[in-house]
Amino acid sequence: MDTIPLMPVAADNYKKSITDSAGKKAESSNASRLLILQSMVPLATNLLASQLEAFSTRLADALFKLSDQAVRPEEAKISFEAHQLVKRNSTAFYRLVASQINAALSKEVSVFNTRKRVTRDNPFLDTTAQTYEEMEGKILLRNASQSLEVLNAESLVMLNSLIGRILNRMPIDISQNPFRPEILIKAVHQAWMELDPNPASHLIVLRLLQPDVFLQLTPVLDEINQELMARGIRPGADDNFDSAGGALAYLPAQSLFSLDPYLQDKLKRVFSGQIELPSADGLDGLASGSDTLLNQLDLDHDDSPLDKATVDHQFFANLLEMQKDFAQNDAAAPQFESRLRKVLRAPSADCLSLIQRNTVELLARVFDFIFADPGLRDDVKTMISQLQIPILRVALQDSDFFFRESHPARTLMDILGSSGIILDNEAAQLDPLLGVIGDVIERVQFEFDERIDLFSDVVSDLENYLKDEEIKAQEAISQPVQTALSEEKMRVAREFAEHDVAIRVETGEVAGFLEVFLQEQWIRILTIAHSVKDEKPHALENALKTMDDLIWSLKPKNSADERKELIAKLPAMLTLLNAWLNAIRWDEPDRVLFFSKLAERHAAMARAPLELSPRRQLEIAVNIAQRASNRRLDRFVQEKVAHTDDEATKQVASLERGTWLDFSDENEQVNRYKLAWISPKRTSFIFANRQGYQAFSISAAELEEKYRTGSVSTILANSLVDRALIHALREMAV
Structure with a gap:
């Protein structure tokens, strides 16, 4: 018969898809759909783990502030000891928290399908067989959970709706949501109890797990929602008929027609008989x-x-x-x-x-x-x-x-x-x-x-x-994704390394030649250390300590005890320094020159007079303060330049997986690709054709530059019928 020419394989595949429709419906069963939710656990764990360093810093600061402001000496003492514990064991704390979060979420997802709705206060206010401390703990947990629920209400409501859709139910209750704040607070608190066996600190830390200190949940919940919707799960609508679903799920759509009351009114008048449309061809x-x-x-x-x-x-x-x-x-x-x-x-x-x-x-x-x-x-x-x-x-x-x-x-x-x-x-x-x-x-x-x-x-x-x-x-893009993840991991590690060096250089106390060395060589070492900190946490601690010892060794030593300490530390410090430099294979002549300058400075420090005149001390202090001010100003300017908030930046920030973009090459040939993957920190984007082939990765900075030069543009796929109706109704004379 005369219809559109068909590829035989494609036609067979389509007919097979019809005969297998029962199988496809079976795939939507609760058991198989539960796998979708289970796949969200590593996503949530990784996103939360990326915040642990900042969270640990906030918790340590809160503990220190509490120790300074506490009225009771015992509470001040416990808070200060907890502060020191976090500072000394930050890496161990990261690992404990990440492990507890992963275990808690995995358990919740595995059992939530059988959990019944519970009375809102029951998890917190069951007063049977409880000590005063247990009661206080439940009250603190309730207060912290409710504060975070209110702060993240919009994202949680959306996730409740999507989870309900996964199992073909009405939106679930917050008490059934396996990603609810209560679970995460419990996980973090359990990690703290493992880190610090002193029960006196447990309630103090639980009291501090408030929104201003705790992990930021909104971006995590939003990412889970986006991932679920990208898989075709829609809130409160029939998945088959949702105009934003199906093929259109892979295109950015703008709903125009439904937003124009004037056109809607015209349409109603057409179908109420108040308007007679004249025929356009003489009928x-x-x-x-x-x-x-x-x-x-x-x-x-x-x-x-x-x-x-x-x-x-x-x-x-x-x-x-x-x-x-x-x-x-x-x-x-x-x-x-x-x-x-x-x-x-x-x-x-x-x-x-x-x-x-x-x-x-x-x-x-x-x-x-x-x-x-x-x-x-x-x-x-x-x-x-x-x-x-x-x-x-x-x-x-x-x-x-x-x-x-x-x-x-x-x-x-x-x-x-x-x-x-x-x-x-x-x-x-x-x-x-x-x-x-x-x-x-x-x-x-x-x-x-x-x-x-x-x-x-x-x-x-x-x-x-x-x-x-x-x-x-x-x-098809699994391998490029793994490569991009590795590259992003190194970029993030590099950012941490640059920050570690910058905050030390900004004090103004780092010698000029040492500053160059840290920025050119030690950042490379810290990048490696940050990239392997999950597997080898002591490597980062060792690299940071070696850098701090090196900086300390070049500060003025104004007492005999300080000079003795320097002489005692130098052999071990120089051994570690050389070991790290061997790891990055820095064998250029500059290495010999650096150690020559280092030896000269150490020797000069040993010969310098112990007592400095007040005038000289003032000159040194003023010089250090000036250098610190200049470093901070330079960094501020660099960050302002690096974070230009122009239209290109906004366009890249608004991109979603499934968006189609046109790329123009130097010969003005246009190629169309789909945004197939976005890295967790949105620093890397992978584009491919519809089948996942011809994949390539591009950084956020490169993509922003392409938007600025006009060599890339976003394809907006508004509803075809919407656009046609808008045109027809606007042309209508009434």
Whole structure:
């Protein structure tokens, strides 16, 4: 039969997808869908782990502040000892917290499906068989949890809704959410109790786990929500019919039509009979089919009254014949023009109501816009052309087509409109998606009678195909993702290393040649140490201590005891220094020169007089203060330059996985790629084609620069039917 040429493999795959539909529904069972939620545990753990250094610093500062302000000496003593414990054992604390969070979340996800809703206060206020300390602990836990729930209410409500959708339920209660603040507070508190066996500090730390000190949960919850929605889980809507789902889930959409009350009012007046749409091709003379004329005909022909039900039945029968005729002849000679107005020439159309005629005319204007759209490919227009009669029959039966964005027939047209973006432009005729769409069109043409559910079926099949393709695409980019993760890990480690050096240089007490050495060589060492701190925490401690000892060794030694201490520490310090430099293979002549200067400074320090005049001491202090001020100013300026908040920065910050971008090369050739992956810290982006091939990674800074130069642009995929309706209604003179 003459329809869009199909790839045999694609057609077979599509038919197989239909026969396997029962299997696909089985995949949506609670047990298998639970795996989706389990995959969120490592995501949440990694995001929270990335905050542990900052959290540890806030907790240590809060403990120190409490020790300074506490009225009771015992509390001040315990707080100060806890402060010192955190400072001395920060790495061990990180590991304990990360381990407890991962274990707690894994346990919660594994059992939450069987947990019943509980009374809101029961977890905290069960007073049976409790000591005073246990009661106080539960009250503190409740207060901290509620504070964080209020602060993160919007993100938690969204996650509750999505988790409910995973198991086909109503939104779950906060007490059932495995990522709720209560679980995380308990995990952190348990980690502290393992770190500090002194029970006197346990309640003190729990009291401090308030929003200003605790981990920042909003970005973590938002990332989980985005990841779930990227997998096709939608809050409070039918996944199959959601206009933002399916194929459109892979495109950034802007809902325009639903936001314009004026156009909505126009549309309501069209379908209430208050407006009569004139035909655009000279068929106005057929307007005798209005309700007024029907009433007049009934008055003039009492002897042969019109049977409107028979008229409608005959008209729909004629439409069905036209549908079959177009299905057989359209593919051979596609026509990019709306021919819906021609159906009004059929004798059975003479007695259509005003609202029915308005439906035909408005839909004709929608197709006029689609066929005139220069942004749509011809093969897409060909496919859409073959849906004119089926869509008209749907619209005549169900005016919700114009009012409901998630209507299945409307969703199908929107998917076809967006397919011009996601089809492989280099080999469109070989793209299997084109064959699958062709089978969908063929099925609609030959199977659609009056059952609108058919559109739901084909949309579901098409979306399942695209979702399967998305899963395979994610597998295809697994290696580039691992590479990008490693690169980001090193970039983050480098940032930490630069910070470690900067805060020491900013004091103004670091000698000039040593400052150069730290910035050029020791940052490399600290980068390695930060990158392996999870596996080898002592390496970072060792590298930082060696740097601090080196800086200390060049500070003035104004007493005999300090000079003795220097002489005692030098051998071990120099041994560690050389070992680290060997690790980064710094063998250039500059290494010999550095150690020569270092030896000269140490020797000069040993010969310098022990007592300095007040004038000399003042000069040194002023010099140090000036250098510190200059360093801080330089860093402030650099950070301001590095964080330019221009339009390009905002565009990159707003990108979401699934967005399509056009990249222009130096020859002005445009290539279209999908944003397939974003690194956890948004420093790296991976783009690929729809199947996950031709993948490449680009940093956030490089992408921002491409936006500034205009060599990249975001593709916005507004609903095709929305755009057509907006055009048709705005052109309407009322």
